[in-house]
Amino acid sequence: xxxxxxxxxxxxxxxxxxxxxxxxxxxxxxxxxxxxxxxxxxxxxxxxxxxxxxxxxxxxxxxxxxxxxxxxxxxxxxxxxxxxxxxxxxxxxxxxxxxxxxxxxxxxxxxxxxxxxxxxxxxxxxxxxxxxxxxxxxxxxxxxxxxxxxxxxxxxxxxxxxxxxxxxxxxxxxxxxxxxxxxxxxxxxxxxxxxxxxxxxxxxxxxxxxxxxxxxxxxxxxxxxxxxxxxxxxxxxxxxxxxxxxxxxxxxxxxxxxxxxxxxxxxxxxxxxxxxxxxxxxxxxxxxxxxxxxxxxxxxxxxxxxxxxxxxxxxxxxxxxxxxxxxxxxxxxxxxxxxxxxxxxxxxxxxxxxxxxxxxxxxxxxxxxxxxxxxxxxxxxxxxxxxxxxxxxxxxxxxxxxxxxxxxxxxxxxxxxxxxxxxxxxxxxxxxxxxxxxxxxxxxxxxxxxxxxxxxxxxxxxxxxxxxxxxxxxxxxxxxxxxxxxxxxxxxxxxxxxxxxxxxxxxxxxxxxxxxxxxxxxxxxxxxxxxxxxxxxxxxxxxxxxx
RNA sequence: GCGCCUGUAGCUCAGUAGGACAGAGCAACUGCCUUCUAAGCAGUGGGUCAGGGGUUCGAAUCCCUUCAGGCGCGCCA
Numbered sequence: 001x002x003x004x005x006x007x008x009x010x011x012x013x014x015x016x017x018x019x020x021x022x023x024x025x026x027x028x029x030x031x032x033x034x035x036x037x038x039x040x041x042x043x044x045x046x047x048x049x050x051x052x053x054x055x056x057x058x059x060x061x062x063x064x065x066x067x068x069x070x071x072x073x074x075x076x077x078x079x080x081x082x083x084x085x086x087x088x089x090x091x092x093x094x095x096x097x098x099x100x101x102x103x104x105x106x107x108x109x110x111x112x113x114x115x116x117x118x119x120x121x122x123x124x125x126x127x128x129x130x131x132x133x134x135x136x137x138x139x140x141x142x143x144x145x146x147x148x149x150x151x152x153x154x155x156x157x158x159x160x161x162x163x164x165x166x167x168x169x170x171x172x173x174x175x176x177x178x179x180x181x182x183x184x185x186x187x188x189x190x191x192x193x194x195x196x197x198x199x200x201x202x203x204x205x206x207x208x209x210x211x212x213x214x215x216x217x218x219x220x221x222x223x224x225x226x227x228x229x230x231x232x233x234x235x236x237x238x239x240x241x242x243x244x245x246x247x248x249x250x251x252x253x254x255x256x257x258x259x260x261x262x263x264x265x266x267x268x269x270x271x272x273x274x275x276x277x278x279x280x281x282x283x284x285x286x287x288x289x290x291x292x293x294x295x296x297x298x299x300x301x302x303x304x305x306x307x308x309x310x311x312x313x314x315x316x317x318x319x320x321x322x323x324x325x326x327x328x329x330x331x332x333x334x335x336x337x338x339x340x341x342x343x344x345x346x347x348x349x350x351x352x353x354x355x356x357x358x359x360x361x362x363x364x365x366x367x368x369x370x371x372x373x374x375x376x377x378x379x380x381x382x383x384x385x386x387x388x389x390x391x392x393x394x395x396x397x398x399x400x401x402x403x404x405x406x407x408x409x410x411x412x413x414x415x416x417x418x419x420x421x422x423x424x425x426x427x428x429x430x431x432x433x434x435x436x437x438x439x440x441x442x443x444x445x446x447x448x449x450x451x452x453x454x455x456x457x458x459x460x461x462x463x464x465x466x467x468x469x470x471x472x473x474x475x476x477x478x479x480x481x482x483x484x485x486x487x488x489x490x491x492x493x494x495x496x497x498x499x500x501x502x503x504x505x506x507x508x509x510x511x512x513x514x515x516x517x518x519x520x521x522x523x524x525x526x527x528x529x530x531x532x533x534x535x536x537x538x539x540x541x542x543x544x545x546x547x
Numbered sequence: 548g549c550g551c552c553u554g555u556a557g558c559u560c561a562g563u564a565g566g567a568c569a570g571a572g573c574a575a576c577u578g579c580c581u582u583c584u585a586a587g588c589a590g591u592g593g594g595u596c597a598g599g600g601g602u603u604c605g606a607a608u609c610c611c612u613u614c615a616g617g618c619g620c621g622c623c624a
Contacts, residue, residue, distance in 0.1 A: 077567040299622040
């Protein structure tokens with residue numbers, strides 16, 4: 001629909017001899033009385049052509065050769081051109097939608113470009129919390145969205161299984177283990193204190209018994225560390241699976257060390273001249289690429305920093321020939337962006353190659369009061385607990401009805417209390433009702449095949465035409481969401497579409513004695529279902545047939 | 548002190564590359580189930596878009612500034 005219109009306007013401008021602007025803006029007017037689509041292009045051109053906007057608008061309209069797809073074209077306000085499509089055009093577009101949804105629903109925006117999206121990447125030192133859930137929902141939806149727009153998407157989870165934190169996890173488990181055997185082993189100051197530490201210690205006890213009693217941690221640290229983080233990681237995988245989030249690749253940080261990638265990365269930067277020594281440490285010259293400080297990559301004690309393996313990690317990403325790299329991080333890591341981008345530039349790639357999408361913090365509330373969470377004391381609500389309490393679909397939908405950069409207040413009580421009036425159910429319910437209509441149609445022996453081949457012209461009520469128009473704007477919403485990397489636009493659209501279906505359902509009966517009318521309305525329902533299912537699939541939200 | 552994000556209806560949030568009288572859901576109040584699922588529908592009220600300047604034909608949207616909240620400024624990860 002939009003493509004057709006853009007073409008028409010371009011042609012008109014060509015006839016007028018006006019140079020076509022790079023982006024012809026088409027918008028869906030807020031008011032339905034302003035027509036189906038509008039363009040402010042005449043106003044934008046006013047300064048260039050040096051004519052009043054309304055005059056230009058008039059000329060554009062006069063230069064449109066074929067006006068049959070329009071019912072009317074108006075000039076409004078300061079110089080908007082408002083287009084109202086003819087019913088005939090709307091019906092033919094609706095028919096296309098039902099007949100060939102795969103072609104109609106979306107544009108080939110990605111053109112098979114390769115994109116890697118890295119998200120969640122939680123340290124395997126504890127269970128996933130709500131913030132990870134938000135990153136997971138956002139990353140999965142963005143991946144699906146881009147994939148639907150014919151990008152080749154790879155979803156990656158980066159496992160921080162090297163370094164101090166996992167070792168500390170191992171030590172925490174070791175300490176609990178010793179304590180369980182009655183030894184007064186000092187618990188590490190910064191250790192992990194959650195209940196899951198005991199669970200791991202228990203698991204070890206069950207499998208290995210007390211054979212590590214009285215051993216020094218140094219002797220058994222590899223065993224405890226590996227056992228602990230692997231168990232954590234498998235919990236994380238399970239949580240993600242239950243949250244319906246799938247990853248294509250799991251990249252291990254250890255592997256980067258073991259394969260020598262970290263050293264290679266350092267050598268590479270050294271050759272390029274961005275490495276130097278100072279105060280007994282080795283530094284990367286991040287300031288040469290806009291970071292405020294140079295960054296240590298090998299400490300005085302000879303250990304690498306977290307950043308060092310991240311250099312290797314991003315080097316590997318950049319060299320894998322993706323057309324686009326997207327990292328989804330919690331907003332608390334925003335200060336980290338300049339140094340990673342500095343690495344990319346230092347390696348000789350444009351820093352635009354990497355896009356970092358920040359997902360803002362989630363505040364967990366219960367009945368309007370903040371839930372105290374202290375990582376230190378091991379008191380925090382996990383993603384699993386939230387899913388168990390309010391459901392995966394509801395949780396995801398709440399995440400996806402917000403912009404990623406808005407701070408999110410997640411109220412457990414509200415999410416639960418609203419469960420019967422929650423927006424996600426509203427959308428799912430629309431789909432369930434449509435399924436129910438189709439079941440009913442079968443009982444009445446109404447043919448539900450080839451619904452595109454019906455007299456769609458019978459869909460002439462205001463409600464029906466509004467729905468048709470809404471359906472036809474879906475590709476535009478989709479395109480906007482893809483380009484902006486904003487899956488939440490789909491969420492809002494689905495709510496609006498459902499908000500048109502339910503009143504319609506209430507006012508009109510689809511299955512009646514008039515079989516031709518019944519089939520026309522079934523066709524409309526089918527179109528709504530197609531779009532709802534498409535949107536829900538992108539959001540990774542289930543669409544139950546019955547509710 | 549510096550940097551990033553946010554401030555829109557009582558609450559939670561949208562507002563599409565500045566555009567047409569500011570939107571939705573919840574909550575509140577009033578009605579609607581012998582007819583395809585009432586997790587639904589119909590109706591009512593509710594806003595100096597944090598404050599102040601500026602740019603523009605036009606600003607919730609861009610710039611400056613003040614205030615408020617969150618987050619970050621390690622040889623931690």
